[in-house]
Amino acid sequence: MNQSNYTIEKVFKNAINQINEFTKHHKEEHFYAFAIDSGMLCLSSEEGFQKIVEQYSKDWLESNKKAKSREHLLDDEIEIIKDEYEFCKKSTIGKNQLDSNKITNLEEYIEYWLKIENKVRERNLRKGNPYINEERIEAIKYNTGNWPYQGFGNLNFESDETSYETKEKTFNYQSYREFTDKLLDLFDKNKDMAFSQLKRTPDFKIIKTRHIY
Structure with missing residues (x-):
């Protein structure tokens, strides 16, 4: 057995142990996908994802149903608006924007910002809540960032039986993605063994995530 396979099998075995431990606390859920994302072990269940969607829907309604007013602005929002205003004062396009809207101070810019923000909210409400749309829900279902159990465990490259020299050669030999x-x-290839204790949906998938850094 070559060194790279040796290391992969050790990491594989450790990951399975973490999956089995996780399963003990989620016996009633039905899982539809597994992924490894930036070294994190990730799982998503129908029940857990439904809760995520419900929370997204609730948050969307909260952020769009009412017009935003000056007294509702948070301190960090005011700081962001202030930074935008200062940037506008220094750029040609920004100065033209301020002049065309007759903005001469920060408070006037805040009112201008609120007007735009509330127009966006009105437009969103006309379009409707995206989190009751089946196509939208399906589009985010396999994105690990929307999974309830993203990072329930981590890849473990450490092993008492794997020397630093072996690990170093392994990672020089192949990229993290490979x-x-x-x-x-x-x-x-080993779904039935790796997920033996997990309730899986008939269309259970192994997802390969891709990030561009």
């Missing part, structure tokens, strides 16, 4: 792809292939 490593995780091979690891996910192992999960895909």
Whole structure:
């Protein structure tokens, strides 16, 4: 067995142990996908994702149903608006924007900002809540950032039986992406063993995440 496979199998075994431990606390949920995202082990269940969608829907309504007023602005929002105003004063386009809207001070800019913000809210309300739209929900269902159990565990590259020299050679030999792809292939080929204690939906998927840094 070569060194890279040796390391992958050790990480694979450790990940399975974490999955089994996680499963003990989520026996009644039905899981539809597994992924590795930036070294994190991620799972999503139908029940957990539904709660996420319900929270998104509630947050969307809260942020759009009422017009925003000056007294409702948070301190950090005011700081952001202030920074925008200072930037506008220093740029040609910004100065033209201020002049065309007859803005001469910060308070006038805040009122201008609120007017734009409330127009956006009105437009959003006309379009409707996106989190009751089946196509929208399906579009975010397989994005690990929307999963209830993103990062329930982590890849463990440490092992008493794996020397630093071995790990160093492994990661010089293949990129992190190649490593995780091979690891996910192992999960895909051994689903019944790796997820033996997990309730899975018939269309359970192994997801390969991709980030551009």
